[in-house]
Amino acid sequence: MGLLMDQTKLDEVINKYRNWSLKVLSDLISIPTVNPPGLNYGEFVEYVKNILYDLGMKVDVIKVPKDIVAKYYPDYADYPRYILIARTGSKKPVVHFNGHYDVVPPGTGWDTDPFKPVIKDGKIYGRGASDMKGGIVAFLLAIRVFNELFNDFNGSLEVALVPDEEIGSLTGTHYMLENNLVMPTYAIISEPSGEDNLWIGHRGALRAYVEVYGKQAHGSTPWLGINAFEYMVRVAEKFINEYTRMIESKVSSYAYDDPRGARPSITLGGKVLGGNKENVVPGYCAFSIDRRLIVEETIEEVENELKDFINKIQEEFSNVRLNLKITGKKPPAVTDPKGRLVSTVSNSIKKVLKKDPRVTVCVGGLDTHFYASKNIEVVTYGPGPVSTAHAANEYLNINELFNVAKVYVLTMKELLS
Numbered sequence: 281m282g283l284l285m286d287q288t289k290l291d292e293v294i295n296k297y298r299n300w301s302l303k304v305l306s307d308l309i310s311i312p313t314v315n316p317p318g319l320n321y322g323e324f325v326e327y328v329k330n331i332l333y334d335l336g337m338k339v340d341v342i343k344v345p346k347d348i349v350a351k352y353y354p355d356y357a358d359y360p361r362y363i364l365i366a367r368t369g370s371k372k373p374v375v376h377f378n379g380h381y382d383v384v385p386p387g388t389g390w391d392t393d394p395f396k397p398v399i400k401d402g403k404i405y406g407r408g409a410s411d412m413k414g415g416i417v418a419f420l421l422a423i424r425v426f427n428e429l430f431n432d433f434n435g436s437l438e439v440a441l442v443p444d445e446e447i448g449s450l451t452g453t454h455y456m457l458e459n460n461l462v463m464p465t466y467a468i469i470s471e472p473s474g475e476d477n478l479w480i481g482h483r484g485a486l487r488a489y490v491e492v493y494g495k496q497a498h499g500s501t502p503w504l505g506i507n508a509f510e511y512m513v514r515v516a517e518k519f520i521n522e523y524t525r526m527i528e529s530k531v532s533s534y535a536y537d538d539p540r541g542a543r544p545s546i547t548l549g550g551k552v553l554g555g556n557k558e559n560v561v562p563g564y565c566a567f568s569i570d571r572r573l574i575v576e577e578t579i580e581e582v583e584n585e586l587k588d589f590i591n592k593i594q595e596e597f598s599n600v601r602l603n604l605k606i607t608g609k610k611p612p613a614v615t616d617p618k619g620r621l622v623s624t625v626s627n628s629i630k631k632v633l634k635k636d637p638r639v640t641v642c643v644g645g646l647d648t649h650f651y652a653s654k655n656i657e658v659v660t661y662g663p664g665p666v667s668t669a670h671a672a673n674e675y676l677n678i679n680e681l682f683n684v685a686k687v688y689v690l691t692m693k694e695l696l697s
Contacts, residue, residue, distance in 0.1 A: 287631070290689060294498040294682050301421045301681065302399065308381075308413040309397040309406035317360035324381050325362045326443060328416070335423055337366040337439070344443075344451045352645045356640035361443045361445040361451050365461060369436030370428075375690075375695050376438040376464030377423075378451060378647065379416035380445030383408040389672030391681045411669035414676040415470025415662030415684070416441065422688035429689070433696040438464055445647060453647040457654055465623045466695055467651045468688070470505070472664020473537075473642070474685075475680045479660040480622055481534070481614030482642040482649070483541060484520035486582050486606070489553065489566040490515060490590065493601040496556075496563030505561030508554060511600045512565040518593050519548055519569070520536075520570060532574035534614060534641045541643030544582075545572045566605070570582055575614040575641055597690065613649035613658075614641060621657040628659075628690035630682050659688070 311324045325341055332339050342363045348359035368379045380423055386394035387406045387610035397406035404414075423437060440453035440462055456462060473479045492512040497505025527544040536542045549571040554565030573582055588602055615622055629637040642648075642660065663680040 286367075287531070289429070290425070290686055291387075293342055294421070294686055295680040297421055298682065301417055301460060301685075302404065302678070304326060304420065304542065305404060305409070305413060305417040305676075305681070306397045306406075309404075309408050312393055312395045313408070314385050317356045317387075317466055318382065318443060318697065321362055321381070322360060325364050328381075328420075331366060331420060332364075333422070335366075335368075335427060337423075337437075339364065339366045344455055348455060348583040351641050353444070354617050355449060357445060361442070362455050363452065363461065364439070364441040364465055366409055366439040367436055369433070371435055373435040373465035373695060374438050375435065375501055375692055376440065376443065376462060376467045377419040378440045378453060378467060378469045379412055379419065380442050380449070380588050380647075381413065381416065382446050382613035383411065383413075383444050384446050384670050386527070387672060391673055394674070395585065395685045399682060400677070402678050404678055405673060405675045406531065409668075409674050410597045410664035410666070411674070412662060412664070413473050414681055415472060416663055418663055418681055418684045419688055420466075420472055421682075422684040422692065425685065426689050428441060433692075435465075436694045437692065439463060447646050450649065453581065453650045457650050463654070467656050467658040468625070469658065469660040470684075471646060472666045472669055472676075473661050474665060475683045476629065476664060477638045477640060478619055478622070478625055479642040479646065479648075480639055481575050481652075482612060482644065482646040482660075483536075483575065484577065484579060484612030484649070485608065485610040485645055486571045486586075487571050487575065487608035488571075488586065489605040489606055489607065490519075491566040491603040492564070493603070494563050494565075494599070495561070497561040499561060502526070502561050505563065506599050507563040508562045510595055511537065512554070512567060514595055514597065515602065516548055519546065523589055528576065530577075532576055532641070534575060534637065536594055536643055537640040538643050541572075541641070542574065544574055544577065546570065548623050565677050568607075572643075573612045575612040577612065579609050588639070605675035610645050611649050611651035611653075612635070615648075615652065615658055616684055619657055621659055623696045625659055625661055625687065625691050628687045628694065631690055632686045
C-alpha cells in the first residue's frame, strides 16, 4: 500500500484489533510491576517480548548490571532490572517509542483489586492503566496497524521499555541513553498527557536541605546553647517572605498544562530534620526545599541563586552556620515547538480529534530531559487522564487509547515517508 492511507481504512484496522488491545492491556495490568522495590520485571518483559517478536521486530533484552542498580538504588539491588529494545528497519530516521513498565504501589481506597483489571462504562480500571501501561499498548497497537497498512517505508521503528521511572529513571532511560543503547532521530514518550494535549517539555527540579548549625546545650540552661530550630524558623521565614517573591517575578514564555506552572515555585519543609530530645537545645536542624524551574532556567543558575540568598542570610545570622546541601537535580527541557516532531504530532492529533491540540510544558517531571541532553527531538504524548495516575481507582478511557494509537500511526506515516 506504500504510504497512502485514508482515515476510514485506519479506523477499520484499529477496530479490528480492539479486543486484542484490551486483552494485552488487561494482561499487563495483571503483572504487578510494583516499584519500589521492582517486582515481576522479568515476567513483564518476557510477555511483551513475545508480542514484539510477533510484530516482526528484532528484540534485545539488556539486564542492567547489579552494581549499577546498587549504585543508585542500593535497597533494591537484589531485584533485577531489564531494558527491552525492539527494532524494525535499519536506516534513518529512527522513530522511537519509550514506555516505562514500573508502577507505584497500589495504596488504599480501591473499589476493586488493583491488579485484576475491570472494564466498566468505557473505562479500564487497574494500577498502571493510565500510568503508563495504556501508553505502551497504544504504541504496540500502532506498530501492528502500521505494519499491516504499509509494506514499505524509509527509516526504522524502535521501542524501548524501561524500568524505574517511578524512582528517577537512573537505571532505566538514563542508563539506556548514557550507554548509547539507542540513538533515535525522534522520540515519543507515551506518558499520560491526555489525547488532546502534547507535552513538549517539562519543568526542572532542584532538591536540597537548608542546614542550620547552632550549639547544643541542656534544656535547663538554654542560654549556654544556640537553638538551631529557632534560627531555622527565621531562615524559613526569609524564604517565604523574600525568596518566593523574588522567583515569582519570573514568567516563562511557553504555555504550561497548568498556567500557574509558568512561574518558578518552591516547596519548603516537605521534610524537617533535627532535634534529639525535649530537654536538649537542638544544635542542628534542617528543612527541605523543592525548587521547580521553568524551562528558561538552568540548574546551575538556580543553585547559584540559592547559595547567594543563603549567603545573604548568613551575614544577618552570624551566630549560626548555614549550609545548602543539594540532594537531587533534574534539569528542565523543551523541544522546539516549530520543529518537525512537534509539528507532525500536532497535525496528527488534529486529524484524529478534528481540533487543535494544546501544546504545553508539563509542570511535573518526565524523562524528556534525558533525550534532550543528547539533542534528540522528543515529545511526551499518551492516553490517560494524568489525574488518576498514582491514585486509587486509576483508570483509562478506552476510546482515548485507540485515538492515541491512530495519532501514532499518522505520525509514523509522516516521519517515515
